[in-house]
Amino acid sequence: MSYFSDILSKVTSNQKNTQCPICHKFARQDAHKVAKGLAMLCPHCHALFVKP
Ligand SMILES: [Zn+2]
Known part of the structure; x- marks a missing residue:
């Protein structure tokens, strides 16, 4: 019965804690978006930002 935990771990591993440059709060973002810029x-704060 590890199906659900497998999916959960994949989802969480694809997310990266990223700091917003506007309000400086941390939020989980898609790691692929971070990697691709x-x-x-x-x-x-609903701001759009790109990690350098
Ligand atoms: Zn923000």
Whole structure:
């Protein structure tokens, strides 16, 4: 019965704790977006930002 925990671990491992440069709060973002330099949406201040 490890199906659900497998999915859960995959989802969480694909997310990266990223700090918003506007409000400086941390939020989990898609690791692929971080790696590709795509714009991310901050859930706290709703700003779009790109990690350098
Ligand atoms: Zn923010």
